[in-house]
Amino acid sequence: MTFRHKNTRRIEGLDSNVWVEFTKVAADPSIVNLGQGLPDISPPDYVKEELAKAAAVDRLNQYTRGFGHPSLVKALSQVYERVCGRKIDPFTDILVTVGAYGSLFSTIQALIEEGDEVIIIEPFYDCYEPMVKMAGAKPVFIPLRYKNDGNSASSADWVLDPAELANKFNSKTKAIILNTPHNPIGKVFNREELQVIADLCIKHDTLCISDEVYEWLVYKGNKHIKIATLPGMWERTVTIGSAGKTYSVTGWKLGWSIGPQNLIKHLQVVHQNTLYTCPTPLQEALAQAFGIDYKRMDDPDCYFYSLSRELESKRDRMAQLLQEAGLKPVIPDGGYFMIVDVSTLNVDLSDVDEKQPYDYKFVRWMITSKKLSAIPLSAFCGPETKRQFEKYIRFCFIKKDSTLDAAEVILKNWNKQTA
């Protein structure tokens, strides 16, 4: 029987995925999982209650408006109008998607095509590269580099070289993908840094896809600034947000794209031809949760701020544990990830006969011998920079105390178990 059916060109080479391997780890309860970015803390009670309430309403178990459940897009426009200081039309300027992942996909499919170049800042959330390739475009990478030789104590020390960045822009550059607060480093781009990017976008008439899923998770001394609020940027920026990261409900898979109608309308076309509508009861519950927190946006008890405070102390604890084990973590200014250079541990893996980068080998070794998991940083790099980042691994610290306690035990006993 003949069978000539292979995959389409658009997905050629896009089949492998770091998560498929490393999320299997989550299923093994004997492993302390600080790898994949998902909370093991509970979402707030009121969020769960709103979902129960929504599911009890008959109509809310059927299809809702494709581009976003009306009460949700209205709630989002309220919150973001306040944050951005501008009018945001809930029906034309917002699209609700299946997670921020779905927003990235809709944006790239809507606005990027063959012949385009898209600038991606390394290290990057791993899906940017395959999504740009699936759209037929060419990813152009630029690494964050630490500005001090050796001691990269803070995520703020990781910067873009403005001249190097400017060189990456040309007439083919359709978009730049910005991720702030940044995964995996935790960098919170400051106004000057954003202005450099904005100036280049305006000069070269480039779009900005701004992945801001960790927007509320910003630690003392730092402020999350939306590049869309800089002069000349609203009309060329799609800003992406996530319910999963905002409310610790990654399993709800709801996200949104916000921007000018002339861009969002194209995302809506993609959406109506890919999955059409997102789940209704989840959107309704999210709308209610946003309503509750919108009312207390001047109050420190607002979940957006209380979660951030909770995570800051986990961040500090994680950093301390790693430092006590003799490691030098890069302290993040935002997000819930922390990267650390493990080369100082001098774990010799040269006998592991694989062409894999060092960090992949290290993480696999650490999982089996230390029962602790993390994610190798070279998963977040383009081919040229893998060498540069292969000594780093990423830990996720949005974990309950008992998980961090278990990590502490492992790290404290690290040197006692050398082969």
Add this chain to the structure above:
Amino acid sequence: MLRRVGPSLRHFLLERKSSAGYSSYSSEEKMSRPVQARRLEGIDKNIWVEFVKLAATYSTVNLGQGFPDFPPPDFLKKAFVRALSGENHMLHQYTRGFGHPPLVKILAQFFGKLLGRDVDPMTNVMVTVGAYQALFCCFQAFVDEGDEVIIIEPFFDCYEPMVKMAGGMPVFVQLRPKAPKDGQLMSSADWQLDPAELASKFSERTKAIVLNSPNNPLGKVFSREELEFIADLCVKHDVLCISDEVYEWLVYDGKEHIRIASLQGMWDRTVTIGSAGKSFSATGWKVGWTVGSNRLLQHLRTVHQNSAYHCATVAQEAVAQGFQRELELYGKPESYFIQLPKELQQKRDWLVQSLDAVGMKPIIPEGTYFLVADISEFKSDVPDVPDSDEPYDSRFAKWMVKNKGLAAIPLSAFYCGAHKNNYNHFIRFCFAKEEATLKAANDILQKWKREKTSP
């Protein structure tokens, strides 16, 4: 032979438009180029955006968009509440991207039984955001620029734009109505493919055929003979079959839903698509799935992991429990998959009666919760506009919702542009509605009829 007339002609025209030529880019070129990608060309219009809005604004009785106005069954709602409020709060976090393990396991068991083969939950099943996203993954995974995809008309409207977005060429073949016996109402079974016509649509460029049985909008349930004919062509021409079976349980009058993947030579070339929304009357949950050989599903996984990646965990957990119950009650009268079609058949019959009584001629559906009716006798209410671009039934449906408060969908919505006027005096009703809704529809129709006959 010109293999790719469409796209290269388009490129040529664009090149003519921009004087500097399409291949050399400059800032000026970028500003004069549209911001959106070419793949969106011709797929921006969507019938639902307009008709859903009209129904929301004007309708008192909405038999338009396909969703039930009754709730999902209690056991399913309870499963959802258990999942979201239970001790395991990790159900609010990411689950396995290709499908929540309890769900893929039960789907593999269930469909293994139905297909009569071993179905592996990890490699032969993938969960998607509704059957809609399953369709998207299929087209993106298998349809390259220049590939032809056969679509049977009338079709669920998303097939055409999805094929186009993937760069493919839709090739249409129509179900053609045979006149029913004297005095009888037409049945969806009377709409058939002409075998020779269908065979002529297969060429060496044909990548896939999309099959939808039971068929939306007609309600046709393809017979074994019809499916075998399609299967033979697929095998002969080495073509894939994308089998949209979302209404698989909604089959009436003792008819059997036959899964084309179970026919000779078809498992390896078929992706079978299902929907929790339709199976459990919970369209708002957006849980769907694909079942097929690993050789095919591996590519769906690649698309999925680069587009949506995960589906909502809580909904998947609840659907898994729903299926567990159905597996245990399979074939028994308390099974939802037996109760639901029983209730819907009754509703179908009520609507058929209502329509027939006023002179709208229903085509009795063998399956689904849709019914198409011929509105020729009501044409006098909506005069023809000879120069109108809009198909007659579309204008009729809009007039009807605005003036009578009754929402339905014009059949032309389910035809390609070139064929929209072929069957332009039919409208589609959804009868997955409470008794009160169907009675209200009947009242509107009766009143309308009275107004027509009185001077």
